[in-house]
Structures are given as C-alpha cells and as structure tokens.
Amino acid sequence: MFDEIDRSIIRRVSGDIPESMFPFRDLADEMGIPEDELLKRLESYRAGGALRRFGAVLRHQKAGFTANGMSIWNVPDADVERAAERMTACGEVSHCYERPRFEDWSYNLYAMIHGKTKDECLSVADNISRDVGITDYKVLFSLREFKKSSVEYFSNGKQI
C-alpha cells in the first residue's frame, strides 16, 4: 500500500515542511524525487483518506486560546448520538469521541473545549449540559503539560 518512498514522505511531512518560498520543490530535492511526483503522492494520500489535512498546526496557547478543557460526560447509550450532535455543533468543540466506560469510570462521551479563558470553557459546557439535559459531567483542565509533540510516522528511531 505504501512503498518506501511513501513512508519517507509521510515521515518527513508529519513534521514541518521547509521554511522556504517553494517548500515542495525543496522537499522533493531532499527526497530525491521530481516535484510533481511528490505532489501527486501527497494528493493520493488525501484521496485515500490517510492524509486528513495538510496545513498549519498552531500553538493555541500562543494564539490566545489558553484554556482547554476536556469535558467528560456520562450519557445514556441511547442518547449518545443526540448529545454528540449538540456538542459538535459548537465552534468551541474541536474533538468529540465516545470512549469505553469502566467500573470506576462512568464517563463515555468526551468533548475538547477551547476558549480564551477557563470561564468561557465552563460556560460552553454549561450550555451543552442544559441543552442535552445531562448533569453528570466534568470539565478537566490540564494542570501541567508534560509533553506535547506531533507523532512521527514510520520513524527510524529505536524503540525503548
């Protein structure tokens, strides 16, 4: 499915493209392939669904979105779709997933809320709560960020 050249390209662009004016020309030089081949391969990853997006990833804190609350919700299984629909309709919600429950962990719906302040995030969650009628929820803000990195696919690094 992905040959050696694909794996190299994917590894390389899961990082940062060159800062030059013509980054794909320079990337193609780096990889030792013609530029149009590089562009075609990238488009094929997009068409196949492996490449979700090619774009700028921001440092949200720097861009002013300093508050990031992971809201977690205990939603009856039958209501999950409806609740998720309401959450994803929010511009402030970036990610929304259903995840498994455990004996000591009853939350099954997770929505990442971003805002300029914590209060903003809490208020978004409060509105969602009232609209979907779910009161068993929490918003977990991060206390410390120990690591935040981009995943490097097909890396040649040693496993630990």
Add this chain to the structure above:
Amino acid sequence: MGESFSSLEEKVLDRIQTDFPVSVDPYGDIGRAVGCEREEAYNTVVDLRRRGIIRRIGGVFAANKLGYESCLAAARVDPSRIEEVASKIAEYPEVTHNYEREGSYNLWFTIVAEGMERMEQILNSVRESEGVRAVHALPAVKTFKIRVDFKFGGDDV
C-alpha cells in the same frame, strides 16, 4: 498572552489551517486567496512562525489508515510520583501528549503505536511503574468530530 493579529494575518491563518496549498506555488496560491502578493503571504507566514504562533506546517494523518493504533489513556498516579511517571512516559516516542489533570485519574496521555502489541506493551509498562495505581485505556469507540482550526477572521477564505 496579548497576541493580536492584523486582518491579513487572520485571513492567512484561517486559510493555512484549513488547507496549506500542496502545489508548486503555495504562497502565490495563498496570496490569491487572501488578496496579497506572494512575497507578502510568505513573509506573513515566516513572521507567524518566528513568533511561535505556528507550531508546524505539514500533514495531519489518520493513524489507523497508516496501520497505527491510537488511544487516550488515563492513569491514577500517586501525586508524589507524578513527575517521575510523567517523565518515564514521555520517553516513549509513541506518546504524543501527556498532561496532568484534576481528579483521581490525574495523568492523561495519548499513544500512537505501530500495532496493538506495541500499544499494550507501553500501557503495561506504565501500569507496572512505581506509584501508578491504575490505567484505563480509552480508545475512541466512535469519533464524532476532529477539527483543529480556530477561526480568526470572519470572512470565508
């Protein structure tokens, strides 16, 4: 904080978050979309990088389409050991994010690993760490939304 953006910067940020053009002349394309010359589009992006607003420009891939397994995990860690455990977890290149959060499950991390076996290996290694009381693997049963562009300007670009 206190970052503010010009109207052009907002337009550029909205444009390139959604879709940095994969073309022979990406900055020319951006310029055409936002209404400025190639040079100015390029200089704007260079400046945004320098200011640390842009973390990187590149591909965001669907892990599972590349044969990778990904999941969120939550750990209940002795508060006195949390830094030790966090720095051990951070050593794994497969661990992309690692945050301390409020609550009894106080250490959250994401794993993107090449296969379930490797995923389990990492999770078990965390489980066996000193000070770790429990670890829940929380893979996405269903994904409702993944979107990470933050709208700056009002215009559609």
